[in-house]
Amino acid sequence: MPGRAESGSMDIPQHRLLVTGVPGPRSRRLAARRAAAVASGVGSTMPVFAAHAGGGVLVDVDGNHFIDLGSGIAVTTVGASAPRVVAAVQEQAAAFTHTCFMVTPYEGYVAVAEALNRLTPGWHEKRTALFNSGAEAVENAVKIARSATGRHGIAVFDHAYHGRTNLTLAMTAKETPYKRGFGPFAGEVVRAPLSYPFRDGPAVDGPAAAIRAIDEIRRQAAVEDLAALVIEPIQGEGGFIEPAPGFLPALASWCRANGVVFVADEVQTGFARTGAMFACDHEGVVPDLIVMAKGIAGGLPLSAVTGRADLMDAPQVGGLGGTYGGNPLACAAALAAIETVEAGDLVARAAAIGDLMRTRLRGLRAADPRIGDVRGRGAMIAVELVEPGTTTPDPALARAVAAAVHQQGVIVLTCGTDGNVLRLLPPLSISDDLLAEGLDVLAGSLAATSPLQRAGAGR
């Protein structure tokens, strides 16, 4: 349904509209209650509190309508109140909300596993286990790889983000805010350089970057001790870094040759987001294990590990699971979200959204030397901001532009190890008109943000 959006059950008007300042009085009152009740370590990008969301719009408690270019960090790919998801969750809630799959199993869990075995790359025999969050699924992928190989070491990459639990923080690269003060972290994690075309330049192509990474892994660990290599096919929090062609296939074949489990962390890139069902599909890479979350269930908390049956079946019975893993409401939502993606050909819609965003943003880049790079695939596009004529990150500019965009009724996020990347992750239910308007606001904010204005911004 290109260019037209189903807003969802609340039938939210699909327009940008500011009826108060940002934040408005109701959001300010809630912010005061929040400050007194919620731990301050939990941050928020936007200063407003949500009341409704759907299509390409989020409405705050003051009645302001924001264009959503964030999807709750790549979660509401099918929209924040997609009709099929809403109906499926309502129906399931009326039947039962929980039994615990480890106590009394139910069909929804099995149906999600069947769907993921069908949709994930590769035609080999697969199995799936369901969890609650991306981090929990990454941890379980590591457990499965260790159990299957009898090895312990894990290889990860510069700029990686794999979550906030102890092991996944050891795997995550960025120190502040994620890791500072929270160690010591799990050991036996080695870190390798990523292929980062904007910073590597043309001299380091994908295969050369893979050799560089493998050399570094070998320097830090004996290959026979390495259980898994875990990689985001396109990095999320690290700055939407898309490795040069050939990097992922070279790493996958090195893993295969050395008995290392190749784990694709598709928590952010999965489920149509990048204009393919999974980002690995762009280069025909078939991971041994694939980790999914975020877009999997239309906003309900669900995550999964899917992979080769021989690996997935390695842990002892009872070794995998959790009280809520594969909760029935989340499974119903996932089946409805998958149906929405397939029925609406949202893979093609993501690709079209990507074309629209890239064309507009590359036009801006041609005229603005502060835009070092515009990259990404599908509805996952980044704008890397730098000091003009260099590759030196400019996080103050990114903060200032994002703040200006927010004030004008558009939700946009930042990312990157240096915090200098604007990232665009619209729901695939957004209309072309709204998307174009959101990009207009971004373009205007960039143009209006002078070095003087940004000096004090957001610090």
Ligand SMILES: Cc1ncc(COP(=O)(O)O)c(C=O)c1O
């Ligand atoms: C690639 C990747 N892996 C893992 C995670 C962790 O997911 P969660 O926040 O659901 O634990 C994220 C979250 O942003 C992610 O982007």
